[in-house]
Amino acid sequence: xxxxxxxxxxxxxxxxxxxxxxxxxxxxxxxxxxxxxxxxxxxxxxxxxxxxxxxxxxxxxxxxxxxxxxxxxxxxxxxxxxxxxxxxxxxxxxxxxxxxxxxxxxxxxxxxxxxxxxxxxxxxxxxxxxxxxxxxxxxxxxxxxxxxxxxxxxxxxxxxxxxxxxxxxxxxxxxxxxxxxxxxxxxxxxxxxxxxxxxxxxxxxxxxxxxxxxxxxxxxxxxxxxxxxxxxxxxxxxxxxxxxxxxxxxxxxxxxxxxxxxxxxxxxxxxxxxxxxxxxxxxxxxxxxxxxxxxxxxxxxxxxxxxxxxxxxxxxxxxxxxxxxxxxx
Amino acid sequence: xxxxxxxxxxxxxxxxxxxxxxxxxxxxxxxxxxxxxxxxxxxxxxxxxxxxxxxxxxxxxxxxxxxxxxxxxxxxxxxxxxxxxxxxxxxxxxxxxxxxxxxxxxxxxxxxxxxxxxxxxxxxxxxxxxxxxxxxxxxxxxxxxxxxxxxxxxxxxxxxxxxxxxxxxxxxxxxxxxxxxxxxxxxxxxxxxxxxxxxxxxxxxxxxxxxxxxxxxxxxxxxxxxxxxxxxxxxxxxxxxxxxxxxxxxxxxxxxxxxxxxxxxxxxxxxxxxxxxxxxxxxxxxxxxxxxxxxxxxxxxxxxxxxxxxxxxxxxxxxxxxxxxxxxx
Numbered sequence: 001x002x003x004x005x006x007x008x009x010x011x012x013x014x015x016x017x018x019x020x021x022x023x024x025x026x027x028x029x030x031x032x033x034x035x036x037x038x039x040x041x042x043x044x045x046x047x048x049x050x051x052x053x054x055x056x057x058x059x060x061x062x063x064x065x066x067x068x069x070x071x072x073x074x075x076x077x078x079x080x081x082x083x084x085x086x087x088x089x090x091x092x093x094x095x096x097x098x099x100x101x102x103x104x105x106x107x108x109x110x111x112x113x114x115x116x117x118x119x120x121x122x123x124x125x126x127x128x129x130x131x132x133x134x135x136x137x138x139x140x141x142x143x144x145x146x147x148x149x150x151x152x153x154x155x156x157x158x159x160x161x162x163x164x165x166x167x168x169x170x171x172x173x174x175x176x177x178x179x180x181x182x183x184x185x186x187x188x189x190x191x192x193x194x195x196x197x198x199x200x201x202x203x204x205x206x207x208x209x210x211x212x213x214x215x216x217x218x219x220x221x222x223x224x225x226x227x228x229x230x231x232x233x234x235x236x237x238x239x240x241x242x243x244x245x246x247x248x249x250x251x252x253x254x255x256x257x258x259x260x261x262x263x264x265x266x267x268x269x270x271x272x273x274x275x276x277x278x279x280x281x282x283x284x285x286x287x288x289x290x291x292x293x294x295x296x297x298x299x300x301x302x303x304x305x306x307x308x309x310x311x312x313x314x315x316x317x318x319x320x321x322x323x324x325x326x327x328x329x
Numbered sequence: 330x331x332x333x334x335x336x337x338x339x340x341x342x343x344x345x346x347x348x349x350x351x352x353x354x355x356x357x358x359x360x361x362x363x364x365x366x367x368x369x370x371x372x373x374x375x376x377x378x379x380x381x382x383x384x385x386x387x388x389x390x391x392x393x394x395x396x397x398x399x400x401x402x403x404x405x406x407x408x409x410x411x412x413x414x415x416x417x418x419x420x421x422x423x424x425x426x427x428x429x430x431x432x433x434x435x436x437x438x439x440x441x442x443x444x445x446x447x448x449x450x451x452x453x454x455x456x457x458x459x460x461x462x463x464x465x466x467x468x469x470x471x472x473x474x475x476x477x478x479x480x481x482x483x484x485x486x487x488x489x490x491x492x493x494x495x496x497x498x499x500x501x502x503x504x505x506x507x508x509x510x511x512x513x514x515x516x517x518x519x520x521x522x523x524x525x526x527x528x529x530x531x532x533x534x535x536x537x538x539x540x541x542x543x544x545x546x547x548x549x550x551x552x553x554x555x556x557x558x559x560x561x562x563x564x565x566x567x568x569x570x571x572x573x574x575x576x577x578x579x580x581x582x583x584x585x586x587x588x589x590x591x592x593x594x595x596x597x598x599x600x601x602x603x604x605x606x607x608x609x610x611x612x613x614x615x616x617x618x619x620x621x622x623x624x625x626x627x628x629x630x631x632x633x634x635x636x637x638x639x640x641x642x643x644x645x646x647x648x649x650x651x652x653x654x655x656x657x658x
Contacts, residue, residue, distance in 0.1 A: 010580035012587045014418070016425045019585065023418035026581070029546040039545065041382050043417055045374040050422050052642060053370050054635040054653055057427040060419075064410045071400010081393045088372055089343070089352035090389075093379050096345045098386040216368065217358040251339035252355070256348065258341045306383040313381060324383055 020047045033325040069208040077169040079113035083209045086110055086255035087218075099236060100301045104146055105291045109257040111239045112227065114167040115159060122181035125277065127194040129179045134163035134196025137284040138269055138277055142189045143230060144291055150189025151292060157182050157229035158193065165201025192277065197266065197284050198224040200249050213254070220254050223247035230290065236298035242288055264288055349376045362654040398537040406498040408442035412538045415439055415584035416547075428565060429630045433475055434620045438586040440568045441556065443496040444488060451510035454606065456523040458508045463492035463525025466613040467598055467606055471518040472559060473620055479518025480621060486511050486558035487522070494530025521606065526595065526613050527553040529578050542583065549583050552576035559619065565627035571617055593617055 008025045023043050030036040049055070070080045085091045091110045099108045122128060143154050159180035161167050168178040183191045202220040205213060213220050224247045230238040243250065245263040267285035274281055299322060306324050310317040318327040337354045352372050359365040378384070399409045414420045420439045428437045451457060472483050488509035490496050497507040512520045531549040534542060542549050553576045559567040572579065574592040596614040603610055628651060635653050639646040647656040 008581070011582060011585055012580055013589050014421055014425075014585050016422060019418045019422050019425075022585065026547055027545045030544060031546070032544070035544060038382055038388070041378055045378050046417060046419055047422055049370055049374045050419060050426065051638065052644075053367055054426050054631075054638065055423050056652060057423055059367070059652075060414070060423045064408070064414065067396070067410050068400045068403045068408070071397045071403070074397045074400070079393070079397070081396050085389070085393065088375060089348045090375055090379060092343055093345060093348050093376055094384050094386055094389045096343075096348075097379065097383050215359060215361070215364060216356045217360070218355055251341055252337070253340060256340055256343050256351065260342050302383075309380065309383065315381075323385060323388075 082113040119180040128181040131162040154185040154232040221249040223249035411442040448509040457510040460491040483514040483561040550578040552578035564621040
């Protein structure tokens with residue numbers, strides 16, 4: 001770029017006190033108002049943070065090293081940045097902002113770093129795990145709308161760990177998906193499958209995020225849960241999990257994902273269910289009725305919440321492609 | 330860790346409004362008061378940022394992807410996170426905070442990602458570059474203390490690009506250092522060497538940071554400069570650069586490093602200098618007198634500035650190992 005084309009004030013002699021406004025000035029030519037707003041807030045928070053803590057050079061160096069490590073340990077089967085976002089409470093916050101839930105609908109929770117896109121479409125009743133050590137569990141669910149009508153043909157992604165607390169992708173030499181499947185809801189909104197009783201497990205703590213947890217004297221456990229993701233055009237994407245009530249980590253989930261409404265009591269199948277669903281005697285049972293919200297309702301609620309939050313912050317904003325940007329007109 | 334040992338309030342049903350205090354609560358058991366304070370501020374800023382912009386899930390995903398890319402393109406010879414810190418103005422801010430300068434001393438500026446630790450110790454008068462295309466330049470300097478006394482035996486690290494704007498580490502197949510050296514100041518504080526006239530260059534813009542600059546409609550140029558780093562026990566570490574006055578990018582440095590006090594006029598050697606220093610006729614000349622501050626003066630100034638800043642922010646703090654932490658006694 002020709003320096004003559006730079007239409008910002010001369011950048012020279014930048015100090016603790018004037019650096020922020022000058023970085024904003026040179027970033028102000030970005031043509032996407034949302035991106036510009038986001039970067040403006042990133043720069044402000046980053047600089048305020050450094051000023052407030054009087055960030056030292058050696059701490060900055062340590063931080064740079066940490067961020068590189070988090071990136072470099074990440075791979076196709078491990079996302080350490082999602083993990084970092086999870087343990088800092090950002091993931092659950094983003095889910096709450098992006099997927100606001102009316103009272104009668106099913107709450108969302110953190111996606112976590114272990115969802116994959118290669119799970120096979122399974123028939124109702126399929127056994128989604130090959131782990132012979134797991135405690136057999138029958139899962140009987142429905143998916144309905146806010147008015148109680150069944151929703152057909154919802155794509156439901158399900159994933160859980162094996163009985164030792166590892167997702168398939170954490171096992172070296174993984175060839176095909178295990179402990180995961182995709183189902184489609186029937187005309188009456190039902191879907192059911194066989195799996196194993198979820199167990200508590202530690203998030204991967206052999207990397208930089210694990211080191212961070214140790215320094216903070218935090219454990220790395222997640223309470224027993226099974227992941228569910230619901231997709232159907234016209235309905236808001238629902239990323240959620242069911243948790244087993246009474247788990248020792250129920251109130252100290254390392255990634256802040258537990259919600260009262262997502263706790264389920266682990267039951268035991270009765271003789272009739274044994275026969276109907278062809279499961280072993282004594283199999284455990286999880287039953288849950290999920291409620292989806294339409295995309296439109298969610299969008300309206302999200303935008304209403306956003307404008308309310310902006311107003312509370314004293315900011316004059318408008319909605320641009322569904323998200324707030326400064327109202328500069 | 331036994332969940333019974335978790336002495337924080339139950340973490341459940343976390344919302345946009347209460348997630349931050351709960352993350353603080355579980356992080357509060359960290360035993361290092363400085364680390365605890367830093368993480369508390371990181372979490373606060375991260376959450377405030379997400380709340381203020383109403384961060385969407387897809388933006389969060391994009392952000393995670395970007396941070397991983399920045400980590401993964403980094404290597405032993407490329408530090409994309411330093412580059413990111415540089416273009417966001419964080420690096421110059423940290424330098425200003427950590428190395429406050431009394432008026433009569435030499436200003437610091439950004440380290441940048443191209444310093445290495447393998448430069449060879451060179452004798453005064455050495456030619457530090459093998460680039461035959463560069464314009465020869467004689468550099469005559471001194472290093473003194475605030476009272477004007479010469480400082481002997483200062484270790485001076487020097488690095489610059491070749492005439493095409495590339496540091497040695499950016500060239501594939503680099504075997505040994507080029508365009509860099511370490512010198513030691515003489516008894517009279519002088520040090521001198523032969524190099525080439527610095528040229529403007531673009532910071533590496535083929536990675537994620539380059540993409541970011543493009544979206545912000547910013548150029549990636551740094552004005553012509555030569556890096557200097559000074560080390561001697563008892564003196565504050567000085568990381569700085571000399572810039573050539575009149576460079577087309579003098580007022581729009583991509584990394585905000587230019588300071589009026591570090592601009593030098595490129596001269597031409599006179600016949601006497603030609604003979605004295607054994608340089609070609611018409612060689613260019615850079616002269617500069619550096620002034621170092623003692624470690625003690627810097628520490629006192631840094632702590633005074635820190636306490637003043639904390640007071641301005643209305644925070645009750647104390648100094649712990651030279652850096653502020655909350656005063657909770």
